[in-house]
Amino acid sequence: MKSISFVALAMLLAAACSDSGAPGTLEVRIYGEAFIEEGIPAAEFDDGWSIAFDTFLVSVGEVAVAAGPAGAFVIDDPAYRIYDLARPSGGSGFPVTSAEVIAGTYDHVRFRIAPSATAVAGNAEADDVEMMRAGGYAVWVAGVATRGGESKRFAWGFATATAYAACYTRARVDGDHAAIEITIHGDHIFYDDLVSSEPALSFDPMAAADRDGDDLVTVEELAGLDISAEERYQVGSLDIDDLWGFIDQQVSTVGHIDGEGHCDTTLRE
């Protein structure tokens, strides 16, 4: 059989560059939006469940910002910080890092959500920071799912390291202050498909995983739920057969930029 070749074409987009305006402050913030701070309402789910997060801990670090894909990084902060995005922020999120920069439009961001043994508190409590460091977690979510008189608690830690790069933003600095937002989409944890462009939110399979009926859905119970015969919960070319593996993979998609902006992601265990 003769076949050949997969040629990848890369197109570099034109980048903005610095100009002759006045320097100012460029800040990076992190925000979990209303879905994490206030919860995910039942109307968002296709099975009537709603979610309230008690904690939504994220270990974020290696934040860097540049003007253009080949531009020098004006922010290049290696530190890892742990944030509890379930804490109310009044809609503005929490500060991560900042720098005084020359005037310009800064349009390339990268960051990692990964475990770090040296992470420090962003806004998280000291006990939570220690738990994340000791447990080797990148993300930790705890809360309750509710539907009518039913409720299921969950507390799940994820060790998956994800590098987000080439996040496209347009932060303009000209003698003033500009902010870039790392946005965390907490609803992705409850998506029912890894490949669909329009996945639904669902909690029924997670509730069904509670085999011992103690109303606490554990990692072990999720890992014991085979999804291979499900019409939903498609995984594309990934070799994932259980619900925990599915959710763990889904966690690598939570990072965004400035709300709905996307990044190139690389997953590392």
Place this chain on the structure above:
Amino acid sequence: MTGDVLIDWTDDGAPLGTARLLSGDYQSANFTLRRAGDSDGLAADDPVRGHTFHIEGVASQAGQSLPFQAVLDIDEGTRMIGALFPVRITDDATGPLVMQVLTVDPFEGDTMFDGVDFARLPLSGGGPRVDIVPGQDAHNILRRRVQVHDHYAIAVFTIP
């Protein structure tokens, strides 16, 4: 390589197309799945028409054999990412590459048909054959397995 192809995996040696590769060390390849349609020149009653896969064979166990047929529907445009492609292409490299389907995962030893219990599938009308069709658990299992990247590879063709 651009363009749509319909691959008969049992037809060893059928050309799929040509292209020029950049020299370098390759590790993996991607392709996109689709539904077979009018552009494939299929007969009106071809079983793969309107579907992504048509698999026909015989499942055997403990001396018993059961013919089966499966038609699998995968969303148009679904990408298969990470087929094995451990090949070094040099500046003067020529010759064919082969695209392979690996029914047995070379890393983990699992097969494309793991989880499909042929003995429990209903026989199709009148004949000793089972049909795996959309809506069945077996279809969902098989549809998932055929998309796993470990089941595909591209290798340099060598004359036996």
